[in-house]
Amino acid sequence: DAKTTQPNSMESNEEEPVHLPCNHSTISGTDYIHWYRQLPSQGPEYVIHGLTSNVNNRMASLAIAEDRKSSTLILHRATLRDAAVYYCILRPYSGGGADGLTFGKGTHLIIQP
Amino acid sequence: ETGVTQTPRHLVMGMTNKKSLKCEQHLGHNAMYWYKQSAKKPLELMFVYNFKEQTENNSVPSRFSPECPNSSHLFLHLHTLQPEDSALYLCASSQDSSRANEKLFFGSGTQLSVL
Numbered sequence: 290d291a292k293t294t295q296p297n298s299m300e301s302n303e304e305e306p307v308h309l310p311c312n313h314s315t316i317s318g319t320d321y322i323h324w325y326r327q328l329p330s331q332g333p334e335y336v337i338h339g340l341t342s343n344v345n346n347r348m349a350s351l352a353i354a355e356d357r358k359s360s361t362l363i364l365h366r367a368t369l370r371d372a373a374v375y376y377c378i379l380r381p382y383s384g385g386g387a388d389g390l391t392f393g394k395g396t397h398l399i400i401q402p
Numbered sequence: 403e404t405g406v407t408q409t410p411r412h413l414v415m416g417m418t419n420k421k422s423l424k425c426e427q428h429l430g431h432n433a434m435y436w437y438k439q440s441a442k443k444p445l446e447l448m449f450v451y452n453f454k455e456q457t458e459n460n461s462v463p464s465r466f467s468p469e470c471p472n473s474s475h476l477f478l479h480l481h482t483l484q485p486e487d488s489a490l491y492l493c494a495s496s497q498d499s500s501r502a503n504e505k506l507f508f509g510s511g512t513q514l515s516v517l
Contacts, residue, residue: 321502332404332492332508333445340503382502388458389435389499390506392445 298397309362311377326373405429408509423478425493433499434476437492452499483516
């Protein structure tokens with residue numbers, strides 16, 4: 290499976306935008322880019338996903354580089370409730386089935402009040 | 403509330419015990435997953451069921467035995483576990499595990515301690 294690289298941790302201030310980077314230089318043409326987050330003592334929660342175009346939803350925006358070798362998750366106005374571990378995951382469609390998500394270590398996002 | 407319910411939330415068992423973890427989803431999904439999350443380690447995919455058929459077994463030791471009687475229920479049967487099996491066990495569901503562009507919904511997990 291193609292690998293992703295994320296910073297171990299990032300810190301931001303409340304009510305400011307947060308840009309979480311992810312590098313995936315070995316991405317293939319059929320890999321979807323998924324983002325999940327895990328709040329303390331909870332299971333992971335879906336945030337957003339995309340293939341080639343930038344995506345927006347009520348939680349966040351996903352900006353995908355033109356060559357698809359990197360992406361950025363954007364939280365437009367961080368709150369204390371956004372403090373979590375954020376995972377950038379590539380989900381390949383191999384033709385024989387995608388099966389489960391493979392999680393890495395993610396980025397621990399700290400929000401300062 | 404994600405629509406995926408796991409019971410029990412906490413479980414303590416001895417190495418000679420037999421116990422089962424239960425997962426139930428109320429989302430009408432066809433795929434269910436077991437993940438293991440050990441302290442300070444990434445989540446590890448254990449098993450995948452799609453339309454009640456097991457499609458992935460990620461080299462999990464035989465002391466973990468999954469069961470998927472229908473698309474809404476998933477069990478993980480545990481026997482003769484080791485202390486290193488202590489971890490958070492997470493269940494997830496999705497519409498169809500063969501689709502790469504779909505979302506997974508996770509439960510809150512069962513925190514297992516093996517003494």
